[in-house]
Amino acid sequence: MPYEFGNSNIKVTNADTDDSVRLREIALEANIDAWTAADYSEEIGRIDSIVLKAESSNGEILGFLVARIVPSNSAGQDAELYNIAVRPALQRSGVGGLLIADLFQRLRIDEVNCVWLEVRASNSNAINFYSKYGFTNVSVRRNFYSDPTEDAVTMGFAFPALPTVTEM
Ligand SMILES: CC(C)(COP(=O)(O)OP(=O)(O)OC[C@H]1O[C@@H](n2cnc3c(N)ncnc32)[C@H](O)[C@@H]1OP(=O)(O)O)[C@@H](O)C(=O)NCCC(=O)NCCS
Known part of the structure; x- marks a missing residue:
């Protein structure tokens, strides 16, 4: 979907398998646990997956996210957000917010109840970002991450x- 962003338009759309190398590059630039290009490509091909890219008007990918629809522990379905990354030079200028807003619109249409994610406990920028867009801290998973070993904060x-x- 197109969004007004400063002087330019940013479009959020489904990523294509052709984008997978670029997604890995952005993940590496943003310093997250980057998947391989083959993993991004496979994820894009999954029916239960949502891989979104934010693109400038000249077709440059500025950021992306990876989420998947999963069965809920109660009734219906939930979603899990696995990756979100914005190119470092553009962070804190609303691109991540556009990606989350687009994801939420899609999940609402799919009647998803809750969105879950795990984030490194030291990643306060991301925790602040998720809080800004309505996520709350749910629990801590001790030593969940390796390289380096670290707790995960689960947010929902x-x-x-x-x-x-x-019916009447
Ligand atoms: C987390 C991330 C995806 C957010 O995207 P973004 O485009 O920067 O976020 P937005 O501009 O929409 O939202 C900005 C909010 O996020 C938080 N935030 C993002 N970057 C921040 C930074 N460098 N310092 C402090 N807060 C930051 C703040 O709450 C900020 O709101 P504020 O400016 O009103 O204080 C992006 O910063 C990023 O790629 N970070 C590195 C990768 C990462 O940690 N991903 C999450 C774990 S997988």
Whole structure:
């Protein structure tokens, strides 16, 4: 979907398998646990996966996210957010917010109840980012990450319940 962003337009769309090398490069630049290009490509091909890219008007990829729809522990379905990264020079200028907003619109249409994610406990920028967009801290998983070993903070976002339609 197109968004106004400063003087330019940023479009958030589904990533293509052709984008997988660029997604890995951005993940490395943003210093997250980058997947291989083959892993991004495979994820893009999965039916239960949502891989979104934010693109400038000249077709340059500025950031991306990877999420998957999963069965909920209660009823219905949830989503898990695995990766989100924005090119360092553009961080803190709203690109990540556009990606999350687009993801939420899509998940709402799919009647997803909650979105879950894990983030390194030391990544306060990302924790602040997720909090800004409505996620709350749910629990801590001790020593969840390796290289370096670190706790994970589990965060969740719950969509408001949809009104029930009663037949007259
Ligand atoms: C986390 C990330 C995806 C957010 O995307 P973004 O485009 O920078 O985020 P937005 O501009 O939409 O939102 C900005 C908010 O995020 C937080 N934030 C993002 N970068 C920050 C920074 N360098 N310092 C402090 N807060 C930061 C703040 O809450 C900020 O709100 P504020 O400016 O009102 O204080 C991006 O910063 C990034 O790629 N970080 C490195 C990779 C990463 O840690 N990914 C998450 C774990 S997989």
